[in-house]
Amino acid sequence: MAKITYITKAGEEIQLEASSGSLMELAVKHKVAGIDGDCGGVCSCATCHVHVAPEFYQKLEAPTEIESDMLEFDDNVTEYSRLCCQIPISEAIDGITVNVAN
Amino acid sequence: MSASNFSDAFKDTREAKGTCPFNDQNDPVTMLLRFKDVRKTAHNTKGFSSAAKPGRIVVPSEVNIRDTRQIPFEVDPPEHTEYRALVEDWFKRPLDPDYENKLTQIVEAEIERVLQKGSIEAISELSLPIQSKALTLLLNIPLTEAQTWISWGTHVFRSEDSDLDADKASILYDYIDAEIDKAIAAPDDSLYSVLLNSEYQGRKMTKEEVKGVLILTFAGGRDTVINYLTNTIAYLAEHPEAIEKLNDNPALVNTAIEEFVRYFSPLTHMGRVVKEEKEISGHVAKEDTRVSLCWASANRDESVFENPNEIVLDRKMNPHVAFGFGAHKCLGATHARQLMKVFLRVFTEKVSTIDIIDAAENIEDWGAHKRKVGFNELTIKLNAK
Numbered sequence: 001m002a003k004i005t006y007i008t009k010a011g012e013e014i015q016l017e018a019s020s021g022s023l024m025e026l027a028v029k030h031k032v033a034g035i036d037g038d039c040g041g042v043c044s045c046a047t048c049h050v051h052v053a054p055e056f057y058q059k060l061e062a063p064t065e066i067e068s069d070m071l072e073f074d075d076n077v078t079e080y081s082r083l084c085c086q087i088p089i090s091e092a093i094d095g096i097t098v099n100v101a102n
Numbered sequence: 103m104s105a106s107n108f109s110d111a112f113k114d115t116r117e118a119k120g121t122c123p124f125n126d127q128n129d130p131v132t133m134l135l136r137f138k139d140v141r142k143t144a145h146n147t148k149g150f151s152s153a154a155k156p157g158r159i160v161v162p163s164e165v166n167i168r169d170t171r172q173i174p175f176e177v178d179p180p181e182h183t184e185y186r187a188l189v190e191d192w193f194k195r196p197l198d199p200d201y202e203n204k205l206t207q208i209v210e211a212e213i214e215r216v217l218q219k220g221s222i223e224a225i226s227e228l229s230l231p232i233q234s235k236a237l238t239l240l241l242n243i244p245l246t247e248a249q250t251w252i253s254w255g256t257h258v259f260r261s262e263d264s265d266l267d268a269d270k271a272s273i274l275y276d277y278i279d280a281e282i283d284k285a286i287a288a289p290d291d292s293l294y295s296v297l298l299n300s301e302y303q304g305r306k307m308t309k310e311e312v313k314g315v316l317i318l319t320f321a322g323g324r325d326t327v328i329n330y331l332t333n334t335i336a337y338l339a340e341h342p343e344a345i346e347k348l349n350d351n352p353a354l355v356n357t358a359i360e361e362f363v364r365y366f367s368p369l370t371h372m373g374r375v376v377k378e379e380k381e382i383s384g385h386v387a388k389e390d391t392r393v394s395l396c397w398a399s400a401n402r403d404e405s406v407f408e409n410p411n412e413i414v415l416d417r418k419m420n421p422h423v424a425f426g427f428g429a430h431k432c433l434g435a436t437h438a439r440q441l442m443k444v445f446l447r448v449f450t451e452k453v454s455t456i457d458i459i460d461a462a463e464n465i466e467d468w469g470a471h472k473r474k475v476g477f478n479e480l481t482i483k484l485n486a487k
Contacts, residue, residue, distance in 0.1 A: 036194075038435065038436065038439065039360055039420075040356035040357065040359075040360065040439075041356070042357060042360045042417065042418065042419060042420035042421070043419050043420065043421050044360060044420055044421045044422050044423075045425075045431075064419065066406070066419050066421050069141075069421070070421060073141060073142075073145045073427075073428065
């Protein structure tokens with residue numbers, strides 16, 4: 001089980017727990033504002049853009065070229081930007097905080 | 103040749119040159135064929151405008167049959183951003199469980215109806231009725247209104263002998279005018295009334311603006327959805343194992359719809375008018391000329407997609423541009439995706455196999471390239487479970 005904190009654009013903090021799926025799926029299930037996940041997680045829509053807390057960013061597997069290329073064209077991109085459909089939930093990310101980008 | 107094979111019409115030119123000219127009613131278009139060029143150009147709304155004369159960014163151009171600007175489609179940022187924000191929430195309604203339930207009832211009823219019939223022509227007897235009835239949900243109006251749209255036939259702008267038929271187009275425009283007048287006289291909770299009540303730049307939206315949103319809603323989601331549904335049926339007819347896989351594994355539906363829409367790319371391309379001269383894959387795009395973003399070609403680009411000419415139902419990474427890309431990405435995509443999901447779910451639950459009896463392909467003519475986009479006729483027999 002991993003604890004995950006989403007912080008929306010409006011500053012609302014949402015704490016959730018899960019053991020499988022992706023950060024996008026969990027957010028959509030709980031209607032986290034700003035994470036739409038339109039394409040269901042195949043890296044085609046960039047509607048699940050988050051900024052990962054720096055201390056956790058390095059722990060994640062590096063983004064693929066396809067994900068990086070998607071992010072290149074999105075708004076509010078920082079060095080900690082990720083599409084959260086590409087972040088699987090596991091014990092390894094327990095305690096992670098992500099800020100919704102858009 | 104198999105009915106569900108849609109070959110990559112642009113492969114050789116995309117790899118050798120990256121662009122190709124198409125002469126459209128003396129307003130030539132250079133089609134951009136490579137994935138990276140398409141995305142980059144779609145993203146660059148400053149250099150490549152959508153706010154040209156109404157109808158000009160559409161290929162074939164509609165400048166001779168339409169004066170109304172489609173909104174937010176034919177507007178550039180920053181005005182585009184405000185228009186889009188006005189309609190965005192309405193076009194997300196398809197995510198509501200109630201909407202999904204109603205959509206499921208529509209699709210179930212239509213499939214049940216044709217299962218009783220023996221052989222049917224899939225476009226006129228299944229895809230068009232489903233598309234039209236689903237659209238009543240998006241507009242939030244009574245289901246019975248769909249009969250009028252079904253009676254128009256499959257093409258809103260096209261007739262037997264012409265790609266652009268002004269008489270046919272005016273049927274839609276006159277209809278929308280009349281519906282807007284009705285909503286003014288008796289406001290309700292339809293999209294017409296919601297738009298008439300919306301404020302743009304601190305004032306109420308004009309009738310012409312409301313008409314612009316409605317034309318976009320009707321035209322953008324008609325041939326595209328019909329082709330998507332019909333082509334999917336052709337695929338399932340020739341891949342009965344996929345019917346079982348999809349029925350047994352609901353999660354597969356999510357990736358399958360993205361893959362079908364990539365492979366079929368129901369909208370071949372969309373134009374832009376050049377604002378700032380730029381070189382793209384060797385083509386010098388001069389100011390006030392047209393380029394088009396060829397979604398269909400980009401979606402088969404081998405530098406991005408492994409085995410691009412195969413339908414891989416569980417394709418994990420699928421950054422397709424079938425719904426466009428950037429600020430102007432398809433406004434109706436949420437509705438389309440919900441319909442695609444519901445259709446696959448219901449269809450694979452009720453149908454065991456499909457026999458194709460007759461098929462006539464719809465081949466688009468883009469000068470040097472001929473692209474199959476769907477069917478003019480697809481006669482099938484559905485066999486119930």
